[in-house]
Amino acid sequence: NKDNKNYSIETFDYLYDSNALNDxxxxxxxxxxxxxxxxxxxxxxxxxxxxxxxxxxxxxxxGHSDRFGGLxxxxxxxxxxxxxxxxxxxxxxxEKIKKGEKISLDGIEEKIxxxxxxIDEYLLDNVKKYSDTKFIFVFPPYSRMLYAQWKQxxxxxxxxxxxxxxxxxxxSVLYKNLEIYGYEDKDFLDDIANYKDLxxxxxxxxxxxxxxxxxxxxxxxxxNVDNYINIAEDKAQNYNIFEISDKIEEYxxxxx
Numbered sequence: 001n002k003d004n005k006n007y008s009i010e011t012f013d014y015l016y017d018s019n020a021l022n023d024x025x026x027x028x029x030x031x032x033x034x035x036x037x038x039x040x041x042x043x044x045x046x047x048x049x050x051x052x053x054x055x056x057x058x059x060x061x062x063g064h065s066d067r068f069g070g071l072x073x074x075x076x077x078x079x080x081x082x083x084x085x086x087x088x089x090x091x092x093x094x095e096k097i098k099k100g101e102k103i104s105l106d107g108i109e110e111k112i113x114x115x116x117x118x119i120d121e122y123l124l125d126n127v128k129k130y131s132d133t134k135f136i137f138v139f140p141p142y143s144r145m146l147y148a149q150w151k152q153x154x155x156x157x158x159x160x161x162x163x164x165x166x167x168x169x170x171x172s173v174l175y176k177n178l179e180i181y182g183y184e185d186k187d188f189l190d191d192i193a194n195y196k197d198l199x200x201x202x203x204x205x206x207x208x209x210x211x212x213x214x215x216x217x218x219x220x221x222x223x224n225v226d227n228y229i230n231i232a233e234d235k236a237q238n239y240n241i242f243e244i245s246d247k248i249e250e251y252x253x254x255x256x
Contacts, residue, residue: 003012018133047188059203065203067196071116071244074192075251082197087248089198093149096244111156115146119164127175134177136213143200147232148239158236169225180220181212184232192244 014022035045044231058064067077077083096102127135150158165182172178188194210220220228 010043032096033203043179054183064196064200066136066144068202070193070195073248074197077256078252078255087151087204087252090145090241090245091252093153093239095214096154097241101153103156105155107157108156108159112160115160115164116167119167119203121249123168123177125172127171127178131175131177134179135175136179136181138209139165139180139182139184140199141186141189141205141209143192143195144235144239145192145241146198147189147236148241149234152239152241156232162233164222165229169222172220173222179216181209182220182228182232183209183218184235185213185228190239191233205227 003183012026014025031046034040035042040046063080067073067080067083074083074086078091123137147158147161150161165180168178168180172180183189188205194205196202209218
């Protein structure tokens with residue numbers, strides 16, 4: 001993100017120019033000086049070996065995999081940073097909704113326009129440039145709880161999300177090398193047992209998604225996108241955030 005002041009483009013853009021020699025600048029710092037001086041082979045200096053299955057490695061880690069299966073398993077992992085974040089987000093949002101609070105939609109058209117510009121620059125420019133390459137864009141099936149928080153409280157997030165779905169589907173009509181997939185009309189998003197936090201889903205979902213790419217079963221098109229969004233929005237609006245939030249609050253109160 002060009003606006004991210006913590007990681008300005010100037011700190012790494014030389015890695016992507018045509019001069020291979022200046023790439024060594026990335027090692028020109030105190031951390032790597034110490035590594036060189038000590039001939040260190042520690043992971044902090046030379047990195048960890050990654051396998052082709054690296055994206056799925058965390059499924060074999062009990063600290064992650066044990067959190068699937070339902071809210072009780074989240075409670076058992078209450079000290080995990082992701083779970084702490086999920087609890088805080090759910091309870092805080094629930095309290096605000098109960099008070100009738102919502103984030104204002106003021107300036108939403110400008111925000112949507114900027115989001116589309118971002119999509120144009122970072123995604124669609126590549127689709128246009130590499131017309132012989134097939135691009136598959138996926139809206140990941142985060143938990144319904146997350147989408148419900150957006151719809152019922154963080155209105156700008158939901159409206160931008162909705163408009164970007166429509167926008168990308170419209171663009172897929174123009175660019176035949178672009179396919180868009182979404183899963184928010186599916187019931188499995190409602191079941192917290194499929195998630196280890198608000199956004200990370202079980203590996204069976206990955207397999208299902210791959211099959212959907214192969215068979216084009218969840219392909220979003222100009223013909224079905226409106227119905228898809230209507231179903232997803234209805235599910236997000238009617239999801240019972242309070243039921244889960246109340247259970248979390250009760251658990252935290254009794255397990256300080």
